[in-house]
Amino acid sequence: MVLKIIIVIALLLSSWAIGYLVALRYSLRVKQLGYFIGALNSLETDILYYSTPLPVAMKKVAGRSHKSISWIFDDAWKKLSERTGLNIEETWRMTIEENIDYLSLSKDDIEIIIDFSKELGVGNKETQKKHFKYTQELLMEQKIEASNEKDKNGRMFNRLGVLLGLAMVIILI
């Protein structure tokens, strides 16, 4: 009898946990998009108002942004200051693609973030300002979409996990 109860509880807990983890991905995406928008803001400030060279600006941003994305900027700083002979787009793409597993972002989000590097640092401040604004708007839209999805799917997966667990318990008993 005791064994049965333990199995039932374990089953319930694990199916709830699976549902929770799936739902967590949705909420992490919203959070990470938010962090990215913040980091780009801070990068923009460094570029437009302090004229900080890009590699140094990356390092500064790494120090200021949330730890779940700061390593990207840290990595980019290291790669840029090594003077490998790659252009900014290749360097940034490499950084993101090497570490894509650590990001909870969708394919579209990643594409926007990679495309962002195409014009980064090129041209004068005026064009940089426009470019930052454009990328931030795109990310903002993604964030709204992600937050809708989180409300819809996140809650669903949370409940689905528990319900699935219950269903299995009933069938097994």
Place this chain on the structure above:
Amino acid sequence: MENTKDKRLKVYKSYGREGRALNGKEILEILPIRLRQIFSNLPNRFIGDIEEIRLRVNNPLIINCQGEDFFLTEKGRTSKVKHEVIEINRDDIKTCFQLVTDYSAYALEEEIRNGFITIKGGHRVGISGKTIIESNRVKTIKNISGLNIRISKEKIGCGEKVIKHILKGSDSIHNTLIVSPPGCGKTTILRDIIRLISSGSNKYNFKGINVSVVDERSEIAGCYDGIPQKDVGIRTDVLDGCPKAEGMLMLIRSMSPRVIATDEIGRDEDIYALQEAMNAGVKFITTVHGDSIEEVSRRNRINSLIESKVFKRIIILTNKPKVGTVKEIIDLSGNSTLNDELLLDRRDDYGT
């Protein structure tokens, strides 16, 4: 001198072959990966001798050595066959430009407007492309189509052959004009003269004196991040990127120099500033483009300076038989020539 030579050799070793070929790793660092490989296989005779690297969209890569152009193949050999020669594409230029600007073109708006960027080591990269004009002024250059990497040569010691004619007593100098066609080592010799005046010289029993340099085109001191990358002496103040006339007046007021040095005078306001400096009791060394004293005299403004005997010494350079040869040193106060033979730069083979 022996010490410096040893030090140089050590540095070269750590750069590897390609570093030696390009006078240091700073140049290598601004080249895209594809082009770096070419320079690692260069023939020995080019090592340390490359003066320019030219990148032009859809045209072959050209390096300039001792005034002669060479085309390179993918393997780093020279060639004249069209299909063997490596061709520069837009991506090469784009990447190279990003590396030159350290991925930060936005921070170098003023330099781009002037058409060149000084990189670490004091080398200069000239830019050509489509200019954007706003209210009659170049605003920026876009669609960059050509880059000219000019490797700056620092020849420490090349000024020693002329310095004894410039010094006056133990703590003053004669006003000096250096006349030379482009690319004959005008700036190089000026830089070394500045170094000797500023640091002093035991050989000629000369105490160093304060020198101020107005380096409008960042050529003399090769400032990067405001710090001179070349040895311009221990008592030298550099005003980097400042218009000459304004800079000279600023320095007279603020840095109390004994000597002011500038490159390539010619405009009215430059002459005015020189006269101001003279009235303030400051000596000066400057340069001007030209082949001979007759040619320079044809320019009214310079001529008035020569006629009024403002300059006491005129040094005329030539690139025959090689770059940096002193053709003549004229003493204007006595109207005599101080050297009776060409003064070759004996240190030309030095360090290679």
